[in-house]
Amino acid sequence: MKKFTIAVLVNNQPGVLQRVSGLFGRRGFNIESITVGTSEEPGLSRMVIVTSGDDRTLERVSKQLYKLIDVIKVVDLSAHPMVGRELALIKVSAEPSARPEILGVVDTFRAAVVDIGSHTLMVQVVGDSDKIDAMVELLKPYGIRELSRTGVTAMMRGNAR
Amino acid sequence: MNAQSAALKSKEEIMDKLVKQEVISGSEILLRSLVLEGAECVFGYPGGAVLYIYDAMHGYSDFNHLLTRHEQGAIHAADGYARASGKVGVCIATSGPGATNLVTGIATAYMDSVPLVIITGNVATTAIGTDAFQEADITGITMPITKHSYLVRNVEDLPRVIHEAFYIANTGRKGPVLIDIPKDVSAQTALFQPVTEVNIRGYNPTVHPNKLQVDKMLKAIVEAERPVILAGGGVVYSGGHEELLEFITKTQIPVTTTLLGLGAYPSGEELWMGMPGMHGTYTANMAIQSADLLINIGARFDDRVTMKLQGFAPQARIVHIDIDPAEIGKNVPTEIPIVGDIKTVLQLANREAQPAAKADAWRRQVQEWKQAKPLKYIDSDTVLKPQWVIEMIHETTGGEAIVTTDVGQHQMWAAQYYRFNQPRSWITSGGLGTMGFGFPSAIGAQMACPDRVVVSINGDGGMQMCAQELAICAINNIPVKVAIINNQVLGMVRQWQEIIYDNRYSHIDLAGSPDFVKLAEAYGVKGFRATGKEDARAVWEEALRHPGPAVVEFVVRKDENVYPMVTQGNTIDAMIMGDSE
Numbered sequence: 001m002k003k004f005t006i007a008v009l010v011n012n013q014p015g016v017l018q019r020v021s022g023l024f025g026r027r028g029f030n031i032e033s034i035t036v037g038t039s040e041e042p043g044l045s046r047m048v049i050v051t052s053g054d055d056r057t058l059e060r061v062s063k064q065l066y067k068l069i070d071v072i073k074v075v076d077l078s079a080h081p082m083v084g085r086e087l088a089l090i091k092v093s094a095e096p097s098a099r100p101e102i103l104g105v106v107d108t109f110r111a112a113v114v115d116i117g118s119h120t121l122m123v124q125v126v127g128d129s130d131k132i133d134a135m136v137e138l139l140k141p142y143g144i145r146e147l148s149r150t151g152v153t154a155m156m157r158g159n160a161r
Numbered sequence: 162m163n164a165q166s167a168a169l170k171s172k173e174e175i176m177d178k179l180v181k182q183e184v185i186s187g188s189e190i191l192l193r194s195l196v197l198e199g200a201e202c203v204f205g206y207p208g209g210a211v212l213y214i215y216d217a218m219h220g221y222s223d224f225n226h227l228l229t230r231h232e233q234g235a236i237h238a239a240d241g242y243a244r245a246s247g248k249v250g251v252c253i254a255t256s257g258p259g260a261t262n263l264v265t266g267i268a269t270a271y272m273d274s275v276p277l278v279i280i281t282g283n284v285a286t287t288a289i290g291t292d293a294f295q296e297a298d299i300t301g302i303t304m305p306i307t308k309h310s311y312l313v314r315n316v317e318d319l320p321r322v323i324h325e326a327f328y329i330a331n332t333g334r335k336g337p338v339l340i341d342i343p344k345d346v347s348a349q350t351a352l353f354q355p356v357t358e359v360n361i362r363g364y365n366p367t368v369h370p371n372k373l374q375v376d377k378m379l380k381a382i383v384e385a386e387r388p389v390i391l392a393g394g395g396v397v398y399s400g401g402h403e404e405l406l407e408f409i410t411k412t413q414i415p416v417t418t419t420l421l422g423l424g425a426y427p428s429g430e431e432l433w434m435g436m437p438g439m440h441g442t443y444t445a446n447m448a449i450q451s452a453d454l455l456i457n458i459g460a461r462f463d464d465r466v467t468m469k470l471q472g473f474a475p476q477a478r479i480v481h482i483d484i485d486p487a488e489i490g491k492n493v494p495t496e497i498p499i500v501g502d503i504k505t506v507l508q509l510a511n512r513e514a515q516p517a518a519k520a521d522a523w524r525r526q527v528q529e530w531k532q533a534k535p536l537k538y539i540d541s542d543t544v545l546k547p548q549w550v551i552e553m554i555h556e557t558t559g560g561e562a563i564v565t566t567d568v569g570q571h572q573m574w575a576a577q578y579y580r581f582n583q584p585r586s587w588i589t590s591g592g593l594g595t596m597g598f599g600f601p602s603a604i605g606a607q608m609a610c611p612d613r614v615v616v617s618i619n620g621d622g623g624m625q626m627c628a629q630e631l632a633i634c635a636i637n638n639i640p641v642k643v644a645i646i647n648n649q650v651l652g653m654v655r656q657w658q659e660i661i662y663d664n665r666y667s668h669i670d671l672a673g674s675p676d677f678v679k680l681a682e683a684y685g686v687k688g689f690r691a692t693g694k695e696d697a698r699a700v701w702e703e704a705l706r707h708p709g710p711a712v713v714e715f716v717v718r719k720d721e722n723v724y725p726m727v728t729q730g731n732t733i734d735a736m737i738m739g740d741s742e
Contacts, residue, residue: 011362015301018304064487067487068363069329071363
């Protein structure tokens with residue numbers, strides 16, 4: 001099983017997310033994460049989907065996506081050098097005595113504390129999925145109250161588009 | 162045939178009126194657009210959310226509207242219309258239950274790539290999402306079974322949406338497109354400007370193939386010693402049957418036609434091997450299994466054709482021609498993919514096609530199989546056999562009828578024993594296998610082809626799933642000839658329970674079915690019954706002579722099986738020959 005990151009350029013129409021995610025569901029393809037937002041072109045959105053399978057799965061996913069009228073373009077980003085990033089917000093238990101230690105971890109990961117409660121800290125971390133996994137592991141011993149991840153958005157490196 | 166036909170105005174008169182730019186309601190925009198798209202016959206059923214549309218249709222005569230007795234009848238009729246004519250079938254239903262009653266018909270058309278435009282009403286835009294009376298999210302419900310769908314929120318969008326819907330439905334790999342129109346949108350007015358151009362960025366079907374791929378196929382043909390062509394519904398849908406005939410005449414490759422491909426190639430030709438697959442001929446199945454080159458033209462390697470995939474055509478190089486790239490490699494790994502419109506691909510191929518010259522021995526082998534193991538059944542002088550009934554229908558219609566079927570044993574017997582010689586003459590639910598399809602689809606076919614004999618072959622089970630449409634045959638004098646092969650059971654299920662489930666017959670007895678003659682007569686349709694060979698032919702011929710619709714019930718025994726048969730989990734050369742041995 002390989003992981004693939006694909007970018008899907010779609011018409012920004014009501015129901016388009018349902019069309020795409022429904023297709024993955026009924027064809028038995030896996031979605032590890034999906035992000036959607038506007039693109040550089042008005043009226044179009046870009047979805048970045050992380051899926052897994054073999055090369056045949058990828059070919060089938062791509063061909064099936066192209067059958068959707070609202071899908072303009074499908075690009076396998078992971079076939080090229082790419083930048084993949086996600087953002088996580090982590091609410092971690094932090095009694096005042098534990099805070100310096102946690103801040104040490106946050107600094108090392110170039111993450112940021114974005115909110116402070118009387119017993120908690122909210123940490124924002126941006127990076128590839130491995131970095132966020134590592135951050136989560138490190139914060140676990142302090143007690144993670146809540147974890148929210150955006151899923152991966154990604155882009156090819158260099159001049160290619 | 163139809164009283165309303167005479168009232169239809171001349172084409173020019175209609176067009177002049179239609180293209181006039183004026184402020185009209187969404188409902189009128191819909192009707193005008195339908196005519197501009199070439200709709201001549203629309204099947205539908207009114208209800209609350211489409212009242213404005215039906216109000217606009219009051220006294221309307223620019224196209225026929227047939228009021229069915231169930232929405233499922235309307236969509237199957239539109240489907241039969243589309244399959245018989247090659248044009249887009251149109252049906253209309255109201256919101257909620259009207260729309261959900263279409264679902265089986267939409268899925269049927271989707272599986273068999275039939276171009277339909279389905280108009281549904283919906284509750285007003287302000288009420289959408291509130292669980293209003295007769296509200297259903299029909300675009301959501303049908304997303305997996307439509308080629309595309311629209312929920313129209315602005316009346317200004319209607320002309321464009323309708324034009325796009327017809328274009329999408331009837332180009333590329335064809336299929337059903339749904340347009341959901343909220344009630345307020347059908348009431349609002351807008352300036353009507355006819356739309357004649359489409360610009361859909363995400364939709365550009367590949368029509369012209371890559372020439373290099375076609376050349377590879379032609380080279381493979383010359384090298385092949387045991388080539389086989391598998392021709393499917395795509396040949397019919399692209400209108401490429403003449404090109405296929407030319408291609409086979411030039412290459413001299415034996416051909417098998419799938420269930421939906423029947424009629425794509427004349428059955429009387431020497432190189433025709435019959436249908437492949439689960440109930441295919443010995444010759445077709447053995448040829449595929451022995452082939453060193455298998456050229457799939459517009460078929461999708463359906464599981465009823467391939468049966469067990471591992472071991473399907475084990476020695477063959479695979480060529481697959483299809484307009485839908487997603488079909489290529491989906492089930493069977495393909496060495497030479499050719500994406501394009503079948504007719505266009507074959508036209509290109511025919512320019513340089515050479516005979517499969519190394520295949521003389523192979524062609525002899527195919528003829529030997531054909532002679533040694535033709536389709537066969539044990540006929541009887543005393544008992545009426547369903548296969549004999551099909552052959553009799555074939556004979557009495559000169560093989561020229563449009564035949565629609567329901568699903569089950571009678572469908573397979575019709576496929577086996579009604580030898581088709583032209584495309585668009587065989588209308589059956591192949592992919593979805595929808596019972597209840599056979600009879601209403603014949604009504605649509607007859608509306609599309611008023612001058613042809615339309616025969617609908619049904620079982621006693623399926624006939625009861627849409628029998629209510631007898632009413633519209635009677636009222637509109639639509640002269641469909643309905644044959645009911647009545648074996649008093651759900652025959653195909655019985656056959657599986659006999660062969661695979663050790664004679665454990667479970668819930669297949671259709672005792673309590675109506676007297677079909679009386680049922681027909683109750684609707685004002687002429688009814689006949691036959692129990693033996695002689696009266697079967699006599700009443701059938703009388704039914705054919707009768708100028709209006711007729712129902713003929715053929716009472717046959719229940720323990721007749723369809724052979725050959727390949728059971729699931731086996732490769733197609735593992736045929737149970739049964740009576741056909």
